[in-house]
Amino acid sequence: MATLPNPLPKLAANPSGRSLGLRLPAGALVDTTDEGVWHEPLLWCADGRALPGGWAALEPARRAGLLPVVLETGDGHGGPGRWELMPGEVSYPGDHDAEEVLAEYWEDHAAEDAPWPGPAEPVGPGRDPDTAAGDLVDTLLEDGGPLKEPRLALVPARRSADIPAAIGWTGPANHEGDTARLSAVLRSWEDRFGIRLVTLGFDHLMLSVAMPPTTPGAAEAVAAEHFAFCPDNIHQGADPTLRAYARHQVLSQPVWHFWWD
Numbered sequence: 001m002a003t004l005p006n007p008l009p010k011l012a013a014n015p016s017g018r019s020l021g022l023r024l025p026a027g028a029l030v031d032t033t034d035e036g037v038w039h040e041p042l043l044w045c046a047d048g049r050a051l052p053g054g055w056a057a058l059e060p061a062r063r064a065g066l067l068p069v070v071l072e073t074g075d076g077h078g079g080p081g082r083w084e085l086m087p088g089e090v091s092y093p094g095d096h097d098a099e100e101v102l103a104e105y106w107e108d109h110a111a112e113d114a115p116w117p118g119p120a121e122p123v124g125p126g127r128d129p130d131t132a133a134g135d136l137v138d139t140l141l142e143d144g145g146p147l148k149e150p151r152l153a154l155v156p157a158r159r160s161a162d163i164p165a166a167i168g169w170t171g172p173a174n175h176e177g178d179t180a181r182l183s184a185v186l187r188s189w190e191d192r193f194g195i196r197l198v199t200l201g202f203d204h205l206m207l208s209v210a211m212p213p214t215t216p217g218a219a220e221a222v223a224a225e226h227f228a229f230c231p232d233n234i235h236q237g238a239d240p241t242l243r244a245y246a247r248h249q250v251l252s253q254p255v256w257h258f259w260w261d
Contacts (some may be wrong), residue, residue, distance in 0.1 A: 129194035
């Protein structure tokens with residue numbers, strides 16, 4: 001996978017991050033993969049529980065080529081060192097066309113007489129995507145929030161959408177073996193809906209959405225993309241129809257959540 005120069009090795013000698021212009025809490029570099037020890041760190045992960053304000057404190061890391069994400073480590077699978085990461089099996093997101101990827105997934109999982117409806121129209125203008133992401137993270141990290149043992153992490157990546165591919169994440173392995181194809185779709189959603197990847201677990205991810213669809217028709221068009229991207233979202237819902245999913249999970253919703261069995 002084509003990447004930017006990885007600044008994480010500098011943290012091995014200076015864990016505080018001062019060499020990168022950062023002030024990091026205690027944490028550790030992760031280079032453990034399903035294929036053995038990787039030749040360079042894949043990410044940095046904080047030791048302590050993530051708290052509101054922590055995401056904003058990591059904003060200066062962007063200038064060093066590191067992007068923040070919250071890892072959920074208490075869902076029974078532990079931290080990223082136990083996630084069976086496989087960076088050697090991942091291609092580059094920019095080598096894939098998002099519409100072609102979604103159309104292929106749709107053909108694999110939709111009813112035989114249901115033609116691919118095509119991509120949803122972009123929404124805009126809206127909130128600043130990075131501001132929306134930071135606000136959502138602070139809400140998720142409040143006392144009583146939904147995340148189990150959340151940890152702040154930094155990943156060397158060009159854009160938020162590339163984070164799963166950059167670490168060789170295998171959460172959707174039963175749906176897609178090359179996570180870069182999913183990152184290609186996330187890139188398209190960045191451009192059209194202002195999404196940012198805010199949380200990542202062993203087999204699930206959460207996106208902030210700065211510009212969600214605001215009409216039922218637009219929401220159903222996006223729901224079709226969600227179905228192609230992650231069929232379990234619809235199949236395992238209380239009402240497994242695209243219309244119901246669009247109404248409850250997409251229409252004007254500032255967060256999208258995906259999980260794979």
